[in-house]
Amino acid sequence: MRTKDGFACCYNVQTAVDRTSHLIAEYEVTNNCTDPNSLARMAKKAKETLGTETIHVGADKGYDDQDEIKKCILGGIIPHVGFKTDKTERLLLMAYEEATITEEDRASTNPEDIQRCLKAGILPKFYEHTILDIEVQEQDQISCFTRNKDDTVTCPMGYIFTRVRTHKGGSACYQNRLACRQCPNRCTSGKNYKVVKFGPNTRYVPVLMYGKTLNELQEYPSSETPYNAFKLLERQTKKKVILHIRDDIPTQKLRLCLSEHPFGTVKWYHGAHYRL
Structure with missing residues (x-):
């Protein structure tokens, strides 16, 4: 992987940890030296592994990328990502597309129906009472x-x-x-x-x-x-x-306990107590 000192024998491990079991639901080993372009892909893989149609994903501000966050929202994934430059809320711009949206469309978790609702300026039911708001x-x-x-x-x-x-x-x-x-x-x-x-x-x-x-x-x-x-x-x-995507500090704090827990367990099991 490319580092600040040139290429080195190291890798970037991406993991998605399930909140209920604290087990690693999905992982990926890459030689990408940054994290932002991994958010939507890892969230989608974790959603498929867990067998759920919608999912909440927490990530630190190293994953703050507007294109990746937009991909998540359009795919039934609510991204609780730490703010790198924004203050109290993150703003995403979408082109308006007029459409007739029914209650069935709003209740659907199909990515195509979610996209139709959002582009028409209507919030899908799954996104209600979350960190998301929408405005035309x-x-x-x-x-x-x-x-x-x-x-x-x-x-x-x-x-x-x-x-x-x-x-x-x-x-x-x-x-x-x-x-x-x-x-x-x-x-x-x-x-x-x-x-x-x-x-x-x-x-x-x-x-x-x-x-x-x-x-x-x-x-x-x-x-x-x-x-x-x-x-x-x-x-x-x-x-x-x-x-409008509001900041979510409690989920950021919860992420620390979830994402680091499996690595602490692995290190402890192998006797590497000094590396916790």
Whole structure:
């Protein structure tokens, strides 16, 4: 496996431990030097081994990867993963797909039915009263980005963006990845963070916001005239689905007792008491 000192004769052992019996339900030996890309695969294998249609999975923040967490949720797996950069909740963005959802669809544990429910902005029954909440946001509020005298930009929600690129002619791009990751209101139809571009003489960049906010949005000055592309966006009705995943400290503490227990037992059995 590749290490900080080059390649070495060592391996990365992934295990999924059953909460009821404290036995290892599934394991895998790899030479991957990181853990994030193992979460969904190991959770799915453990679910199949235990013969259950849905499952809760606890993992430390080393497994914090939005794509892997999204795969889990779409497959009937609730991921209780430690937060690496988020604070009180993790936000996942999904494209909205209109669909007629019945109570039978909501009660189903089939991954295809779960995905249909989530993309329509409806929470499946298995996900009720858990760490998950869902919200459908519509693009219906106008606000703006404002360039400040200190060459920073204030976004509609009040976060500060800094300059990341300068182009010929004096135009510049600004961004704040962490702020976008934690922002409960979207200002872009894309899945990634917002990159806003200002011309050399531009002070305000208008934007249409998704969702309702408790914060007071920046007001776009009435004296400004939005450019043509922005006016076209005003005539479009767009929706986004936002998944809210709350932090779960008790499960994180429980994970310590579960995931480490089998290794302590193995070491003790082989007389390696000093390695517990």
